[in-house]
Amino acid sequence: MAQVNLNLQNQEEVNIAESFEYSDTFSKKLKIFWRRFRKHKLAVVGLIILIILYTSAIFAPFIAPYDPNGTPDDLLFTDKAPTFKPYTDFNMNGEEVVFKPNYFGRDELGRDVFSRCLYAGRISLTVGFVSVGIYVLIGIIWGAIAGYYGGIVDSIMMRIVDAIMSMPTMMLLITILAVFKPNLYNVMIVIGLTGWTGVARYVRAEFLSLKKRDFVEAARCIGCSNARIIFKHILPNAMAPVIVAATMGIAGAILTESTLSFFGLGVQPPTASWGNMLTNAQELNTMIQSPWKAFYPGFLIFITVLSFNFVGDGLRDALDPKLKQ
Amino acid sequence: MEKLLEIKDLKTYFYTEDGVVPAVDGVSFYVKAGETLGVVGESGCGKSVTATSVLRLIPNPPGKIMKESQITFDGKDILKLTEKEMRKIRGNEISMIFQEPMTSLNPVYKIGDQISEALILHQRMSKKEAWEKSVEMLRLVGIPMPEKIADEYPHSLSGGMRQRAMIAIALSCNPKLLIADEPTTALDVTVQAQILDLMNELKNKVNASIMMITHNLGVVAETCDRVIVMYAGKVVEEGDVYSIFEDPKHPYTIGLLNSIPSEYSRGKKLDSIKGSVPNPLNMPKGCRFWPRCNKAMPICREKEPDIIKLGEERTVSCFLYGMEGDAK
Amino acid sequence: MFKYIVKRILQAIPLLFIITLITFLIINLAPGEPIYMFIDPESAKHVNIEVIKHKYGLDQPIHIRYFVWLKGILKFDFGISFLEKRPVLQMINQRLFATISLMLVSVIISFLIAIPAGIVSAVKRNSVGDYLFSTLSFIGVSIPSFWFGLMLILLFSLKLGWLPSSGMRENFDQFDFVDRLKHIILPACVLAFGTMASKMRYMRSSMLEVIRQDYIRTARSKGLSERIVIWKHAFRNALLPIITLLGMLLPGIFGGAVAVETVFGWPGMGRMIVQSTFSRDYPVIMGTELFSSILVIIGSLIADVLYAVADPRIKYN
Numbered sequence: 001m002a003q004v005n006l007n008l009q010n011q012e013e014v015n016i017a018e019s020f021e022y023s024d025t026f027s028k029k030l031k032i033f034w035r036r037f038r039k040h041k042l043a044v045v046g047l048i049i050l051i052i053l054y055t056s057a058i059f060a061p062f063i064a065p066y067d068p069n070g071t072p073d074d075l076l077f078t079d080k081a082p083t084f085k086p087y088t089d090f091n092m093n094g095e096e097v098v099f100k101p102n103y104f105g106r107d108e109l110g111r112d113v114f115s116r117c118l119y120a121g122r123i124s125l126t127v128g129f130v131s132v133g134i135y136v137l138i139g140i141i142w143g144a145i146a147g148y149y150g151g152i153v154d155s156i157m158m159r160i161v162d163a164i165m166s167m168p169t170m171m172l173l174i175t176i177l178a179v180f181k182p183n184l185y186n187v188m189i190v191i192g193l194t195g196w197t198g199v200a201r202y203v204r205a206e207f208l209s210l211k212k213r214d215f216v217e218a219a220r221c222i223g224c225s226n227a228r229i230i231f232k233h234i235l236p237n238a239m240a241p242v243i244v245a246a247t248m249g250i251a252g253a254i255l256t257e258s259t260l261s262f263f264g265l266g267v268q269p270p271t272a273s274w275g276n277m278l279t280n281a282q283e284l285n286t287m288i289q290s291p292w293k294a295f296y297p298g299f300l301i302f303i304t305v306l307s308f309n310f311v312g313d314g315l316r317d318a319l320d321p322k323l324k325q
Numbered sequence: 326m327e328k329l330l331e332i333k334d335l336k337t338y339f340y341t342e343d344g345v346v347p348a349v350d351g352v353s354f355y356v357k358a359g360e361t362l363g364v365v366g367e368s369g370c371g372k373s374v375t376a377t378s379v380l381r382l383i384p385n386p387p388g389k390i391m392k393e394s395q396i397t398f399d400g401k402d403i404l405k406l407t408e409k410e411m412r413k414i415r416g417n418e419i420s421m422i423f424q425e426p427m428t429s430l431n432p433v434y435k436i437g438d439q440i441s442e443a444l445i446l447h448q449r450m451s452k453k454e455a456w457e458k459s460v461e462m463l464r465l466v467g468i469p470m471p472e473k474i475a476d477e478y479p480h481s482l483s484g485g486m487r488q489r490a491m492i493a494i495a496l497s498c499n500p501k502l503l504i505a506d507e508p509t510t511a512l513d514v515t516v517q518a519q520i521l522d523l524m525n526e527l528k529n530k531v532n533a534s535i536m537m538i539t540h541n542l543g544v545v546a547e548t549c550d551r552v553i554v555m556y557a558g559k560v561v562e563e564g565d566v567y568s569i570f571e572d573p574k575h576p577y578t579i580g581l582l583n584s585i586p587s588e589y590s591r592g593k594k595l596d597s598i599k600g601s602v603p604n605p606l607n608m609p610k611g612c613r614f615w616p617r618c619n620k621a622m623p624i625c626r627e628k629e630p631d632i633i634k635l636g637e638e639r640t641v642s643c644f645l646y647g648m649e650g651d652a653k
Numbered sequence: 654m655f656k657y658i659v660k661r662i663l664q665a666i667p668l669l670f671i672i673t674l675i676t677f678l679i680i681n682l683a684p685g686e687p688i689y690m691f692i693d694p695e696s697a698k699h700v701n702i703e704v705i706k707h708k709y710g711l712d713q714p715i716h717i718r719y720f721v722w723l724k725g726i727l728k729f730d731f732g733i734s735f736l737e738k739r740p741v742l743q744m745i746n747q748r749l750f751a752t753i754s755l756m757l758v759s760v761i762i763s764f765l766i767a768i769p770a771g772i773v774s775a776v777k778r779n780s781v782g783d784y785l786f787s788t789l790s791f792i793g794v795s796i797p798s799f800w801f802g803l804m805l806i807l808l809f810s811l812k813l814g815w816l817p818s819s820g821m822r823e824n825f826d827q828f829d830f831v832d833r834l835k836h837i838i839l840p841a842c843v844l845a846f847g848t849m850a851s852k853m854r855y856m857r858s859s860m861l862e863v864i865r866q867d868y869i870r871t872a873r874s875k876g877l878s879e880r881i882v883i884w885k886h887a888f889r890n891a892l893l894p895i896i897t898l899l900g901m902l903l904p905g906i907f908g909g910a911v912a913v914e915t916v917f918g919w920p921g922m923g924r925m926i927v928q929s930t931f932s933r934d935y936p937v938i939m940g941t942e943l944f945s946s947i948l949v950i951i952g953s954l955i956a957d958v959l960y961a962v963a964d965p966r967i968k969y970n
């Protein structure tokens with residue numbers, strides 16, 4: 001009996017063709033997708049890490065042992081090295097109480113670095129999605145219009161893309177944020193406004209190649225409107241590279257946000273973000289006396305960005321093996 | 326005449342993601358010293374793979390020459406040589422001309438350097454001697470202003486000129502065997518004739534054996550002494566040019582001959598072989614040609630035909646000739 | 654080839670034009686009076702705004718203002734710093750050498766590592782080395798360079814004491830090569846590590862493309878050894894397109910330099926732009942941004958021209 005089951009299962013595996021077809025049902029596509037994604041070990045590890053990070057960011061209030069912005073008590077324990085055991089000490093009122101462990105130590109204001117990292121994660125992990133959401137939207141619209149209409153429209157639109165691409169993005173971001181006000185919302189918007197060029201190029205290239213294909217010609221023949229052709233017929237087919245670019249874009253956006261916050265041009269204290277937690281670490285004294293303040297937030301940025309990049313790579317393998325070389 | 330190259334049961338398989346491609350599957354033939362052997366067949370039948378196997382240049386992975394294969398060249402067992410010994414043969418004793426003259430020369434090196442390279446390597450010439458010899462070779466293959474062309478990059482040359490340069494590279498070390506893999510297919514008709522004339526002329530001059538791979542029977546008629554016909558990785562017929570053209574045995578050869586315009590077919594309707602080359606991943610059982618064969622019998626679907634000797638240097642692999650008293 | 658170069662220069666002109674337009678729009682869409690982009694808000698308290706507006710032509714329509722501003726840029730007038738009261742261009746000029754030398758050293762380091770690594774990955778595809786290099790390149794693009802810099806300072810300067818943690822030189826009196834080298838090595842490595850990944854991947858795919866080519870088969874059929882086939886015949890062909898990659902990577906290198914210069918106290922343009930944001934020294938910020946964009950365009954122009962010179966194929970097309 002077991003034997004028979006096994007064979008049936010194998011048969012099913014065989015039946016799932018190795019490539020997506022236009023006509024495949026969604027659940028079949030999903031099955032093929034997952035089977036390919038699973039093969040990329042690092043992508044799976046990345047996905048698990050991201051799930052853990054997001055879960056702990058969402059449940060930060062329940063996990064964090066301390067108030068991320070500090071209490072009067074905390075001021076007594078500035079720059080305390082990491083401890084993994086609860087300890088007894090005096091609080092503001094001179095009473096002896098038990099303090100919870102400071103896994104990542106305390107910072108210059110005595111705030112618990114671990115709790116701050118948890119709350120800061122909410123910001124970094126949101127920034128990625130919001131700013132990439134903005135730029136995918138702009139990129140798709142821009143690329144779709146350029147690729148669909150072609151000709152002079154295309155040339156002008158792509159020259160603008162080239163120009164933005166040849167501006168050093170970091171300098172551009174600094175300039176815009178210095179002129180406008182540096183804060184979380186502006187950072188997200190500005191990253192969104194400067195990052196769309198890559199997506200626009202992908203979408204345009206896909207459009208140029210797809211619009212000559214049969215099913216688009218057919219749609220045009222039966223009198224579909226331009227907008228309908230773009231959104232119903234071409235766009236779904238151009239999505240694979242966009243999803244991959246977006247995933248890697250989240251990684252880049254998190255990196256950019258943390259760099260800007262590190263410069264003091266992003267999320268403003270006392271709100272914690274992984275980037276601005278490192279601003280003070282620039283001073284050599286900090287580095288010598290309390291290196292944990294510099295280590296953990298940066299390490300979290302690194303792990304998050306790395307995970308997104310691995311997941312993006314896995315998505316590329318799974319969605320469009322042709323892209324892989 | 327002695328056999329310069331002898332291939333026995335050559336099997337070259339490609340292990341691709343989709344499955345095993347038996348590109349060459351049990352091919353046996355030989356090339357005698359001083360002769361020109363034609364290898365014909367539709368594209369995809371394994372001609373290039375056979376030729377590249379002789380030089381052991383099959384990309385691995387995915388390709389692999391199977392153990393039971395045997396290639397003997399000039400008394401040496403090619404498949405048992407070390408890589409280093411093999412390199413001494415390539416370009417020196419056996420050299421090859423490829424189908425694609427436009428892309429077969431390295432775009433970033435001068436023509437003269439590309440010819441010199443083999444001379445410096447195999448004949449231990451100095452750079453200067455090699456360069457002079459290169460110019461001489463270019464003159465030999467009929468390139469005008471050889472001194473100037475040697476100093477040029479491939480991109481300034483036309484396809485025909487590049488193929489001449491390739492021939493110059495191939496012949497520079499006086500090889501015993503020249504493998505020409507569709508040397509004229511990519512060229513204009515007029516240029517094709519020039520290149521074939523050149524090869525005929527040079528063959529007598531340098532006294533090399535030639536393995537002329539082509540899918541063009543006209544080329545065979547013009548240049549070859551003997552012919553083997555390949556279909557789907559197997560040799561289906563072998564014989565001297567005269568008998569192949571006058572008295573083809575295998576239905577595939579007959580089909581091939583009927584599909585070219587010639588004086589014999591003048592006035593008759595030209596027909597081509599129906600159907601197309603089988604998918605190498607999914608070869609038909611039995612004789613590989615039966616789905617397209619107009620004389621297929623039940624046995625053709627069951628068993629692979631043996632190679633039947635019809636005479637001195639004349640074989641065919643078909644059940645039509647297997648039965649007693651049916652030969653001829 | 655001459656035609657190609659001219660064409661390439663002509664292509665750069667609209668790019669420059671669009672870039673000035675974008676920069677101008679940033680200034681003019683800023684909240685509040687655009688006048689504060691030209692004069693220090695502190696000193697503006699004491700004067701009549703209308704007079705100043707007139708003086709800077711701010712009472713004119715936007716398109717006229719753009720051309721007036723553009724004319725200034727074309728005459729290398731990038732404005733006057735609020736803080737230091739001297740021309741922005743002069744300040745940039747002082748910082749240019751530091752930035753360019755940092756970028757140059759980092760580009761050299763990254764190529765020295767990325768090219769062999771990319772080739773090995775391509776030739777020994779799917780080998781342990783290939784996976785190792787690909788994982789390393791993922792780490793390179795994922796590591797925040799400011800944090801990586803801090804960690805290296807922690808290790809090499811503070812714990813081991815081998816290298817200085819910041820600045821460009823200790824000895825101001827004379828040019829000391831070893832001293833310079835000691836100062837540049839950490840920042841250049843951090844900058845190189847971040848930009849190495851794309852070079853490595855590009856080199857790998859370029860090499861994979863090349864080793865499939867017919868002329869590689871020709872080279873092998875001549876009896877050349879694998880070493881010569883790869884490092885002579887394939888190498889040059891695979892390397893040529895990398896030259897143009899440099900042009901594409903320049904904006905990223907500039908961006909990376911901002912973080913690295915800040916962390917290592919490197920006296921370059923990147924550090925200057927970050928510092929100017931604290932004092933809201935707009936002319937310096939904008940001038941640096943515009944100037945670096947122009948440098949990028951010139952850089953990629955040079956890269957493309959070099960490519961045209963190096964590749965014999967271009968000559969005949």
Ligand SMILES: Nc1ncnc2c1ncn2[C@@H]1O[C@H](COP(=O)(O)OP(=O)(O)O)[C@@H](O)[C@H]1O
Binds near residue numbers: 370371373374375388
């Ligand atoms: N590198 C390779 N990988 C997989 N299959 C190959 C490869 N090279 C050749 N083949 C297969 O070998 C068969 C014979 O090819 P080839 O010898 O080039 O034909 P031709 O007779 O036209 O020269 C083809 O079906 C082709 O698919």
Ligand SMILES: [Mg+2]
Binds near residue numbers: 373424
């Ligand atoms: Mg062929």
